[in-house]
Amino acid sequence: MTSRPLVSHASTILDRVSTRAGSANVWTAVQVLSVVFVAVLTAAASQLSFPLPFTPVPFTVQPMVVLIGAAALGSRLGALSQILYLTLGVAGLPVFAFSPELPQGFARLLGPTGGYLMAFPLAAWVTGRLAERGFDRHYGTSILAMTAGLSIVFAGGVMWLATGAGIAAALATGLYPFILVDVIKIAAAGLVLPSAWKFLARGVGV
DSSP: OOOOOOSSSOOSHHHHHHTTSOSHHHHHHHHHHHHHHHHHHHHHHHTSEEEETTEEEEEESHHHHHHHHHHHHOHHHHHHHHHHHHHHHHTTOSOSOOOSSSOSSGGGGGSTTHHHHHHHHHHHHHHHHHHHTTGGGSHHHHHHHHHHHHHHHHHHHHHHHHHHHOHHHHHHHHTGGGHHHHHHHHHHHTTHHHHHHHHHHTTSOO
């Protein structure tokens, strides 16, 4: 975990909230709970998945939870939340989306969606890093940060699929069917963090 920021400028939503945390011990507890919360939220989002008949990749809102959580926590804690999520899944806890073909556990990472899952920590780090630079404070730049993270998720997923099916089939089943819906999801997700900053700024100036 990172130590409590010593500067007054808050680079992430979590930093901004932490200005009221008090002691360093309380700040550490806030960090731990935040990482666990985002990991649990990622697991919960995986249950809202819908299989599609033409692709082994289900429709899910999980990547949006990963990216919003990372923007709120920052690069290191955002990535750590996804490492925790994957660790729980590899340990066999039922945190991955339901699949009639694959069980929970490490085998899921070897399945068709393994590339997307393994890309979560890097996507979270990149989105969190951009948020630390203020990208999450305005709608346009928030969309850019989310798009950067989602691009990493799709790159990991498509490359993983391509190892078995070839790049053309991987794009047809792992990218093209989701582009339009994900543009809509990004447009909606881009509102979350700027709105949160405005809400927090009502109390104490950022």
